Amino acid sequence: MPKNQKASDIFREFLRQGKNRITPERFEILDAALEFDGHFSTDELFISMKNNKSRVSRATVYNTLELLTQCNLLSQRNFGDNMNRYESNYRRKFHDHLICLDCGRIVEFTNDKVNNIQQEICDALGYESSSYSFNIFVKCKNKKECPYHSGK
């Protein structure tokens, strides 16, 4: 039995409807992606799966992450460094991000005002919101705690 039964059902149905092939590798990637702690790039997930003796190919990881984003089990994130990252949406509350430009630390936060504002803007302009991205770029105030400044 898959580790994330409900997510597997959602993914299987999505693959069926899109006439995509349903392969065990894709579900292996689904589990690895949902269990990854935090935000990850295609390569980070691929390497961690390889370290766990998986035989998936990088291309399959790449394609499957795209499919998992299309069916909303994952969100794609861009934190301003031209690198696509993903994170699980499954059983997670919606949140936004604050990124330290010096050390790259990523802090997640939830603020209903941000969500309401993007909804208001869409309503006012006559659009239906599909997704939005709200990043705050910062520099750690406490230089001792910022690995970039403390030399860690």
Ligand SMILES: [Zn+2]
């Ligand atoms: Zn996040």
Ligand SMILES: [Zn+2]
């Ligand atoms: Zn920092």
